[in-house]
Amino acid sequence: MHSQLKTKQRLLSLDFFRGLTVAAMILVNNPGDWEHIYAPLEHANWNGCTPTDLIFPFFLFIVGVSIVYALDRKKSESGLFKAILKRSLILFGLGLFLAAFPFFDLATVRIPGVLQRIAVVYFICAVLFIYTNPNYFFKLFVLILMAYWVLMMFVPVPGFGASNLEKETNLAAWVDRAVFTEAHLWSLSRTWDPEGLLSTLPAVASGLFGMMMGLLLKSKTQSQSEKVAWLFAYGFIAFIAGLCWDLIFPINKSLWTSSFVLYTGGLASMGLAFCYWIIDVQGFSRFTKPFVIYGVNAITVFFASAIIARSLNLIQVTINGESTSLKNYLYQLFYVPYLNPYHASLAGALTFVFIWYLILWLMYKRNIIIKV
Numbered sequence: 541m542h543s544q545l546k547t548k549q550r551l552l553s554l555d556f557f558r559g560l561t562v563a564a565m566i567l568v569n570n571p572g573d574w575e576h577i578y579a580p581l582e583h584a585n586w587n588g589c590t591p592t593d594l595i596f597p598f599f600l601f602i603v604g605v606s607i608v609y610a611l612d613r614k615k616s617e618s619g620l621f622k623a624i625l626k627r628s629l630i631l632f633g634l635g636l637f638l639a640a641f642p643f644f645d646l647a648t649v650r651i652p653g654v655l656q657r658i659a660v661v662y663f664i665c666a667v668l669f670i671y672t673n674p675n676y677f678f679k680l681f682v683l684i685l686m687a688y689w690v691l692m693m694f695v696p697v698p699g700f701g702a703s704n705l706e707k708e709t710n711l712a713a714w715v716d717r718a719v720f721t722e723a724h725l726w727s728l729s730r731t732w733d734p735e736g737l738l739s740t741l742p743a744v745a746s747g748l749f750g751m752m753m754g755l756l757l758k759s760k761t762q763s764q765s766e767k768v769a770w771l772f773a774y775g776f777i778a779f780i781a782g783l784c785w786d787l788i789f790p791i792n793k794s795l796w797t798s799s800f801v802l803y804t805g806g807l808a809s810m811g812l813a814f815c816y817w818i819i820d821v822q823g824f825s826r827f828t829k830p831f832v833i834y835g836v837n838a839i840t841v842f843f844a845s846a847i848i849a850r851s852l853n854l855i856q857v858t859i860n861g862e863s864t865s866l867k868n869y870l871y872q873l874f875y876v877p878y879l880n881p882y883h884a885s886l887a888g889a890l891t892f893v894f895i896w897y898l899i900l901w902l903m904y905k906r907n908i909i910i911k912v
Contacts, residue, residue, distance in 0.1 A: 550836070551757070553815040554605060556828045559835025561598045563893055566845050568592045572871045572888020576881035581889075586707065587790040589803065596654065596793070597746050597804035598811070599838075600661050604750020605812070607666050608758055615670050624666045630912050631659035634843055641847060642854055651724045652716070652735040655843070660740055665747040677752050684745040685798035689789050691738070692797070705795065707731070712738040712795055732794070739796040746796075749778070749805035753812065768817045775809030778802045830897060833904045840910040841896050849892070 568581050580591045614620055635655030640646070668680070692711055693703055700709040707713065713732035716725055725733040756762075756770055782791065782803030791800045819825050834841060852867035859869060875884040903910075 551609060551816075551820065552825055552828060552832065553812065553819040554602065554609070555832045555835035556819055557812055557815045557831075557835070558599070558602045558606075558838050559831035559833065561595055561602060562838040562842060563831060563834045563897075564592075565595050565599070565842060566893050566896060567889050568595065570845070570849055570889050570892045572875055572885040573881060576885040578882055578886060581886070583793060586794065587705075587792050589791050589793065589800065593793040594804055594807060597743075597796075597800070598808045600658070600743055600746040601750035601753075601805055601808040601812075603658060603662055604665055604747040604752075605754035605757065606750075607662070607669050607747075608751055608754030611666060611669055612758060620670060621667070624663060624670075627912060628659045628663035628666075631662065631839070632656050634839075634912070635659065638843060638846055642850060648723050648727075650726060650733070651720050652726070652733045652737065652740075654735060655839075657735045657740055657743055658839075661744050661747040664744050665751055668748070669751060674751075674755055677748055677755075681745050681748045681752070684741060684748070685801060688738075688742045688745075689785075689798045692795065693789060705790065705792070705797075707794075710795065712736050734794040739794075742796045742798055742801050745798075745801045746805055749801070749809070753809050757816065764816075764821045768813050768821065771813035771816065772810050775806040775811075775813060777806070778809065779806030782806060833897065833900045836909050837900055837903060839912045841900060845892070845896055 571577050571581070582590060583592050584590050611620070611624075632655065635653040635658075636649065636651070638655060639650040639653050668677070692705065695703055695711055697703060697709060697711050697714050699714070704710055707729070708731045710732075713736070715738045716733045716736040717731065719737055720733070722730045725731070725736075753771055753774065756774075757767055759767065762770070779802070782799045782801070782805075785799035785802060789797050789799050791797060791803050793800060819828055849867070852870075853865045855866040856863050857866055857869050864872075871884070871888050875887050878884075879887060
């Protein structure tokens with residue numbers, strides 16, 4: 541990673557949308573108490589979609605849009621593939637580091653993960669963007685969604701028989717166990733992984749959706765109002781299509797089902813259309829700065845906040861003869877006595893988001909953007 545000055549023009553609504561998404565990610569990942577979380581701030585148990593389930597697909601959608609803005613003028617540059625590969629490997633490496641921290645037990649380190657999936661989606665989408673014709677993006681998008689539907693709904697699962705969408709016996713779970721082994725999967729299950737290998741295929745489609753909408757935003761043949769209208773229209777169509785497909789291929793984040801791609805991509809497209817219209821077209825941007833500050837250092841805050849949160853859990857303090865983590869001690873001291881458990885848990889998460897805002901604000905004031 542390196543630091544550089546913020547010298548080029550950025551699409552303000554995209555930075556805002558990215559920052560809002562990452563701030564939400566920090567919020568849901570750091571409750572004061574995991575036993576007391578409001579329902580919208582939890583993932584769906586399996587099928588279905590909560591607001592929390594929207595965060596990761598929104599980010600991959602934004603990755604797709606960002607690829608268009610970052611690489612469109614660089615397609616002819618030499619060494620671009622090498623730069624894309626390097627960035628992808630760094631992202632993947634950061635994900636592995638995060639999975640291993642703090643004990644670095646390589647025998648049980650989780651190989652799939654959030655940053656790892658971002659790395660793979662970025663690499664595939666960026667390579668497609670610089671080496672293929674954009675006219676093929678939609679066909680590839682449909683092909684991926686249909687192929688994944690066929691794989692998950694019609695291919696028998698070795699050792700289990702007929703295809704199914706249950707947690708431990710679906711095809712994606714079998715692939716993860718066969719490729720990574722249970723020792724290297726999500727520690728809360730070990731038999732399946734929400735960022736597994738096969739389900740990364742439709743995650744690429746989420747990135748492709750973003751690329752298609754990014755090309756629309758960068759179009760020079762349409763007015764800003766037309767761009768907003770088409771972004772919203774395509775988003776609404778995808779949203780409805782996702783709801784319809786949900787009837788036979790349930791919306792499911794952990795499996796990243798094709799219906800989930802359409803449903804969340806549609807919402808992301810409509811959300812970006814709204815942000816673009818308000819911020820870049822109407823120029824109403826006074827409220828944007830806190831989230832723009834989050835948006836320009838999105839990967840940095842995601843990675844660093846996870847390291848700090850785990851470190852606070854590692855530091856032990858003794859209170860009244862009992863040992864507890866520093867994080868829990870601070871939570872019990874400042875929130876638990878004054879708020880009901882759910883309010884206290886939310887207040888703890890909001891405090892974490894605000895502290896990181898202050899850190900990112902100082903970086904922003906000094907024009908520091910940490911590029912990965």
